[in-house]
Amino acid sequence: MLNIDDVIIKFDQSLRTLFSEARSARPLPDAGLPDVMLDEHDKKLAAALMRVNHSGEICAQALYQGQALTASDPVVQDELQKAAKEEAEHLAWTSRRVRELGGHTSLLNPLWYVNSLAIGALAGLLGDKWNLGFVAETERQVGAHLQGHLEMLPQQDIKSRTIVRQMLVDEARHGDMAVQLGGMELPLPVKLAMQISAKVMTRTAYWV
Numbered sequence: 205m206l207n208i209d210d211v212i213i214k215f216d217q218s219l220r221t222l223f224s225e226a227r228s229a230r231p232l233p234d235a236g237l238p239d240v241m242l243d244e245h246d247k248k249l250a251a252a253l254m255r256v257n258h259s260g261e262i263c264a265q266a267l268y269q270g271q272a273l274t275a276s277d278p279v280v281q282d283e284l285q286k287a288a289k290e291e292a293e294h295l296a297w298t299s300r301r302v303r304e305l306g307g308h309t310s311l312l313n314p315l316w317y318v319n320s321l322a323i324g325a326l327a328g329l330l331g332d333k334w335n336l337g338f339v340a341e342t343e344r345q346v347g348a349h350l351q352g353h354l355e356m357l358p359q360q361d362i363k364s365r366t367i368v369r370q371m372l373v374d375e376a377r378h379g380d381m382a383v384q385l386g387g388m389e390l391p392l393p394v395k396l397a398m399q400i401s402a403k404v405m406t407r408t409a410y411w412v
Contacts, residue, residue, distance in 0.1 A: 229293065234363040238362070242360065250364050270322065273325055294371050336387030337388035339387060349406065
């Protein structure tokens, strides 16, 4: 059951996610790699794609925080919080790379955050098996999204591509964790609704 301390902690996490500089406990995936000069078109493309990925990590933070808040099993809560810490590292990596490319993060990140937090909390209220099933499906869709970005990113942008590859590895591990803990397969209409919601976010964040 929720208590005032949980609410205060989540509110603090929300402010940190949206307005503080995220930090990475692990070494940066692109550390030591050369920052190859990109022409203006490729630079703008890479910045826009990494902005989308940054917004995706804002959503991931909110989803995991909401799901951990309403999960009933302490083991599930702990695993969700661990995954959220890795997603925070993704947030740091993508934020840094967007700036290096001369871009900006999405102006609509607070909207993405609030929406995802509510969805995550609702998933948790449905029960741990559905909650974990939502994690597994989310990570599956995120993996497909990141794979698509690898195909779109300029081949010479090895820094962005290396970051995205490591994110793919982490997301796959989060999805596997959810399945191993008993996540249920989501109904097809729910999967389709998730895909539509993700497309709205990614297409908007690409420009704004």
